[in-house]
Amino acid sequence: MDFSLTDEQRMLQDTADRLVREQYTFEERQKLLDSEQGFSAEMWRQYANLGLLGVPFSEASGGFGGGGVELMLISQAFGRGLILEPYLATVVLAGGLLDAAGTEAQKAEYVERIIGGDLIASFAHSEPTSGYALSQVETRAEKQGDGYRLTGRKAVVPHGDSAEWLIVSARISGDTGAEDGIGLFLVDAAAKGVTRRGYPTIDGLRAAEIALDAVEVPGTACLGEPGQGYALIEQAVGRAIVALCAEAVGAMEVACDLTLDYLKQRKQFGVPIGKFQALQHRMVDMRIELEQARSMAILAASSLDAGREERERVLSAAKCLIGKAGRHVAEEAIQLHGGIGMTWEYSLPHYAKRLVMIDHQLGDVDFHLERFSDLMETA
Amino acid sequence: MDLHYTAEEQAFREEVRAFMRDKLPGTIAAKVAAGQRLDKDDMVNWHKALNSRGWLAQHWPEEYGGTGWSPVQRHIFEEEAAAANAPPIIPFGVNMVAPVILRFGTEEQKQYYLPRILNSDDWWCQGYSEPGSGSDLASLKTRAVRDGDDYIVNGQKTWTTLGQFADMIFCLVRTDTTVKQQEGITFLLIDMKTPGITVRPIITLDGEHEVNEVFFEDVRVPVANRVGEEGQGWTCAKYLLTFERTGIAGVGHAKEALRHLKYVAGKQLKNGRPLIEDPLFRARIANVEIDLMALEITNLRVVAAAQNGGVPGPESSMLKIKGTVVRQEITDLLRRALGPYALPFVSEALDAGSGVEPVGPDYGAALAADYFNRRKLSIYGGSNEIQKNIISKMILGL
Numbered sequence: 001m002d003f004s005l006t007d008e009q010r011m012l013q014d015t016a017d018r019l020v021r022e023q024y025t026f027e028e029r030q031k032l033l034d035s036e037q038g039f040s041a042e043m044w045r046q047y048a049n050l051g052l053l054g055v056p057f058s059e060a061s062g063g064f065g066g067g068g069v070e071l072m073l074i075s076q077a078f079g080r081g082l083i084l085e086p087y088l089a090t091v092v093l094a095g096g097l098l099d100a101a102g103t104e105a106q107k108a109e110y111v112e113r114i115i116g117g118d119l120i121a122s123f124a125h126s127e128p129t130s131g132y133a134l135s136q137v138e139t140r141a142e143k144q145g146d147g148y149r150l151t152g153r154k155a156v157v158p159h160g161d162s163a164e165w166l167i168v169s170a171r172i173s174g175d176t177g178a179e180d181g182i183g184l185f186l187v188d189a190a191a192k193g194v195t196r197r198g199y200p201t202i203d204g205l206r207a208a209e210i211a212l213d214a215v216e217v218p219g220t221a222c223l224g225e226p227g228q229g230y231a232l233i234e235q236a237v238g239r240a241i242v243a244l245c246a247e248a249v250g251a252m253e254v255a256c257d258l259t260l261d262y263l264k265q266r267k268q269f270g271v272p273i274g275k276f277q278a279l280q281h282r283m284v285d286m287r288i289e290l291e292q293a294r295s296m297a298i299l300a301a302s303s304l305d306a307g308r309e310e311r312e313r314v315l316s317a318a319k320c321l322i323g324k325a326g327r328h329v330a331e332e333a334i335q336l337h338g339g340i341g342m343t344w345e346y347s348l349p350h351y352a353k354r355l356v357m358i359d360h361q362l363g364d365v366d367f368h369l370e371r372f373s374d375l376m377e378t379a
Numbered sequence: 380m381d382l383h384y385t386a387e388e389q390a391f392r393e394e395v396r397a398f399m400r401d402k403l404p405g406t407i408a409a410k411v412a413a414g415q416r417l418d419k420d421d422m423v424n425w426h427k428a429l430n431s432r433g434w435l436a437q438h439w440p441e442e443y444g445g446t447g448w449s450p451v452q453r454h455i456f457e458e459e460a461a462a463a464n465a466p467p468i469i470p471f472g473v474n475m476v477a478p479v480i481l482r483f484g485t486e487e488q489k490q491y492y493l494p495r496i497l498n499s500d501d502w503w504c505q506g507y508s509e510p511g512s513g514s515d516l517a518s519l520k521t522r523a524v525r526d527g528d529d530y531i532v533n534g535q536k537t538w539t540t541l542g543q544f545a546d547m548i549f550c551l552v553r554t555d556t557t558v559k560q561q562e563g564i565t566f567l568l569i570d571m572k573t574p575g576i577t578v579r580p581i582i583t584l585d586g587e588h589e590v591n592e593v594f595f596e597d598v599r600v601p602v603a604n605r606v607g608e609e610g611q612g613w614t615c616a617k618y619l620l621t622f623e624r625t626g627i628a629g630v631g632h633a634k635e636a637l638r639h640l641k642y643v644a645g646k647q648l649k650n651g652r653p654l655i656e657d658p659l660f661r662a663r664i665a666n667v668e669i670d671l672m673a674l675e676i677t678n679l680r681v682v683a684a685a686q687n688g689g690v691p692g693p694e695s696s697m698l699k700i701k702g703t704v705v706r707q708e709i710t711d712l713l714r715r716a717l718g719p720y721a722l723p724f725v726s727e728a729l730d731a732g733s734g735v736e737p738v739g740p741d742y743g744a745a746l747a748a749d750y751f752n753r754r755k756l757s758i759y760g761g762s763n764e765i766q767k768n769i770i771s772k773m774i775l776g777l
Contacts (some may be wrong), residue, residue: 001388001451002381003683009380069380260775280771287770288697295676302382317669370658373665378641378655 003298005069012066013073015050020081026347029204032084037162038206039084048117053091056239061099061111068301071239072246076297079250082347082354084205086120086159092243093158094121094167096236097184101224106186110165122163124154124187124210125233132363134233135179139212141170146219148172150185150193150212158361160208161198163189168212172227179230184223191215203357204350234312238304241315241362245297248326248358252290255333255351259283262337279336286329293325313375316368323365326355382676384455392455399463402428406731411464414745415731416587419502419544425466426473426499435497436473438622439481443489444497450682457631464635469541472496472503476549478622479566479615483607492568506536506550506569506593507616514765516551517560517613521595523552523567525602525609530554530567532575532598538759542578542591545571551612564612568604575599583755585748586726620761627695627760628678628702633671636709640664643716643742654716667708674701693773696766703756703763714750721747 005013024043032040047053055070057063064070071092078087095114098106113119130136139152150170160166166187174181187194193215198208224232263274263283273279300318303311330352334341341348359365384392407421429435437453439445448456468474477496480488495501512519521534532552542548548569555563569576575598580588607615644655644664654660681694714721720739727735728744737744757763771777 001384001679001683003680005380260777263777274775274777277768277771280775280777281764281767283775283777284767284770287775288701291677291697292670292673292701295673295680298380298680299382299672299676302380314672317672321669321673369662369665369669372669373658373661376661376665376668378645 005073009069009073012055012070013077016052016074016077017080019046019050019052020077020083024081024083026082026350029082029084033200033204038200038204039086039159039162043083044085044120045117047085047087048115053087053117054115056091057095057099057111057115061102061107062115063099063111068239068242068304071243072297072301075243075246076250076253079247079252079354080254082204082251082254082350086122086162088240088243088247089122089158089160089163090114090120092240093123093236094163094165096239097123097167097223097232100235101184101232105220106223110186119165120159120163121165121167122157122159123169123236124157124160124166125169126155126157128153128155128209130155132367133177134237135177135182135230137169137171137182138176139168139170141172141183141185143172144216147217147221148183148185148219150187150215150217152212154210154212156201156207157210159206160189160210161196161206163208165189166194166210167223169229169233170212174227181227182229182233183226184229184232185217186221186223187212187215187217191217201357203354234308237362238311238315241319242297242300242304244358244361245293245300245318245322248322248355249290249294249297251351251355251358252286252293252326252329255329255348255355256283256286256290258348258351259286259333259336262340266338282332282336286332289325289328293322296321309375313372316363316372316375319363320365320368320372323359323368326358327365330355384451388451388455391452392459395456395459396463398432398434399459399465402432403463403465404428407466408464410731411466413731413741414749415729417466422466422469423499423502426468429468430497430499435468436477437468438474438478439493443481443493450685451679453626454630454679454682457626458634459631461631461635462638469502471505471540471545471549472501472547474622475505475619476503476547476568479549479606479619482618483566483611483615487603488568488606501546502541502544504539504542504545504548504571504593506539506548508538509535510537514762516616517564519551519553519564521550521552522556523554523565523600525554526599528602529599530565530602530605532567532569532595532600534595536593536595537581537590539578539591539593540589542571542593543580543588545578547571548593549606551616554609554612558610561613562610564616565609566606566612566615567600568606569595569598569600570604573598573600583752585752586724587748587752589752621692621695628674628698629706629756630671630675630678630702633674633702633706633709636706636713637664637668637671639742640709640713640716643713643746646740646742647716647718660712660716663712667705667712670701670705670708674698674705677701693769696761696769696773699760699766700757700763706756707753710746710750710753713746717743717746724748 054063055066059065098111141148141150166189168185168187169182172181172183193213195211196208201207264272266273296318303314334352340346436445441447473496509519523530523532550567551564552567553563554565575596577594579592581590645653647654649657720743723738727733728737
């Protein structure tokens with residue numbers, strides 16, 4: 001049992017931390033919110049130059065073969081910086097699927113460009129009524145000649161507005177809800193029949209509603225075995241859960257630090273408000289939640305190599321606990337700040353928003369509690 | 380980073396498991412499993428069994444008979460001991476006064492007391508709390524006045540756990556009333572057979588006799604029984620508290636209690652189906668299990684960070700808080716799982732060999748009483764509110 005980082009991991013952590021600390025100021029971030037893309041193409045280029053976009057890809061795909069711990073370190077730094085770039089959508093989700101199931105030709109065409117920072121992609125999976133259930137795929141893929149014709153709607157696709165390519169999940173066979181029969185397809189976002197409505201999300205990121213109206217794709221657009229997409233989706237989502245958990249820990253660290261500073265500086269009744277025991281104990285509770293969340297992020301990161309059942313059990317436990325901890329820290333941080341915690345101009349509330357919204361991505365507290373409950377060992 | 384146990388750690392786990400299988404008497408394990416009362420012999424015999432293997436003194440240096448275990452090994456031992464339903468190690472001698480004697484005691488004190496602790500010759504108890512000094516321990520009033528080669532002690536200690544069995548008590552006493560509270564305290568070792576000492580039971584809300592009041596009336600204690608200098612008692616006390624907090628998370632106990640909860644919930648019925656299949660109750664179990672998973676890693680992170688220093692710092696206050704909350708939550712669910720059968724209170728059924736059958740399921744006899752008993756977890760060893768004060772001051776700098 002060893003919690004220490006290797007030299008390479010420590011260097012990666014330093015690189016990501018320094019980049020965020022030195023170049024990703026809150027003021028710069030806020031300017032990006034109003035830009036057309038909603039994130040910084042220049043930062044994306046820097047991530048590529050520093051190798052961060054290639055870290056999670058296997059060496060066979062031209063990446064660095066990073067595992068859960070590496071993904072955790074990067075995501076935690078990104079959480080501290082509240083970064084806006086499509087790392088989760090492009091690298092972790094779309095990239096993860098391509099890495100796991102792409103043919104040589106597909107990897108050559110897409111993965112290389114993702115790692116190089118030349119391609120924004122996303123995973124269009126959720127649907128207007130699917131909630132968080134991964135198998136609730138209504139979008140249909142009908143065989144047509146060598147290819148498929150896709151029809152359906154995809155909901156809240158992360159960075160779906162700026163993605164040039166989409167990996168779309170669509171049902172080749174079976175009923176909505178069946179794990180079997182889900183296919184994955186590479187779709188040009190500019191293809192005929194694709195309609196997108198992009199929009200900002202409340203945490204400052206971007207997403208899109210995507211309608212697919214008889215979109216025709218060739219057989220070569222199929223990712224992995226036709227109809228066998230579920231296991232791939234589950235794995236990619238598992239990695240994304242690790243990334244989200246670590247991002248939340250990074251955001252919680254900043255929220256706790258900001259709140260602690262505030263308690264020490266803000267004076268009322270002639271003393272810093274941090275002298276009041278009622279507030280001290282609440283601050284302590286926030287820190288305990290942070291440490292518990294950190295433990296779960298580590299456990300989740302370490303679970304990716306485990307067998308399916310163990311992995312999914314731990315991931316659900318982690319997402320559940322971090323959803324609760326994130327909400328706790330977000331709400332308490334705002335409360336302990338008082339009025340200033342309610343303002344747009346101050347950084348803390350934006351961390352709070354991201355923390356709460358992380359619970360709305362890839363399964364919330366209730367979803368993962370129920371799932372863990374199903375997977376829990378009972379003897 | 381690797382959260383797997385190493386091959387050596389796995390082998391150690393097997394060794395501990397084998398020891399539990401061979402050396403833990405089945406009668407004792409059965410009592411622990413059923414929540415029945417342990418008598419003094421049960422506890423002493425377990426100490427002796429551990430000592431015969433050299434596994435009693437887990438926090439001592441090896442030269443004095445300690446195990447030399449790493450924090451991870453101690454964690455593994457705790458898990459396996461709890462899983463085997465071993466009784467707890469009574470901490471007052473081996474884990475509390477011994478480290479103080481090792482750190483502050485004279486060579487004579489070490490030579491005399493430490494072997495007696497290992498051999499279970501002396502049963503120790505703790506003389507800290509007083510009726511007027513709970514969380515504010517430094518306000519203690521038990522007075523020790525120097526008279527030649529003796530101190531004369533007058534006052535009262537309380538919440539003295541298992542003091543009814545004790546041969547020795549280590550006490551914080553006030554030797555100087557003219558200086559700052561913390562500077563007027565001295566650490567004394569007192570023979571419980573000394574004239575002037577009276578022990579009276581305190582019966583707790585579960586009807587059990589676990590704690591006591593200890594009265595001191597003109598009790599003569601040789602100056603040779605003082606540990607450290609006069610007025611250095613508070614330093615000893617703080618040092619002891621760091622040991623009191625090791626293992627405070629109680630992860631091993633909590634994991635065993637969670638297994639028991641699943642067992643009970645598997646036996647109890649709701650609408651004719653096992654309670655554990657009820658989505659609401661099952662989710663409650665899942666919730667506490669998730670908290671415990673996180674706590675286990677937090678605990679291991681803290682002990683790993685303390686690997687070189689030996690004892691954890693103020694971070695252990697976090698473990699105390701979270702660990703006690705989790706354990707109390709599990710006892711709460713155990714009580715609730717019983718439904719109406721939480722009500723019957725047949726005290727004799729908790730004595731093995733009394734021949735008195737419990738009312739309701741046999742696994743249920745102790746659960747409600749245990750729930751009430753475990754309310755103490757968030758009070759003793761520095762209440763959870765005091766732990767928050769410690770974190771606030773030592774970690775957050777507020």
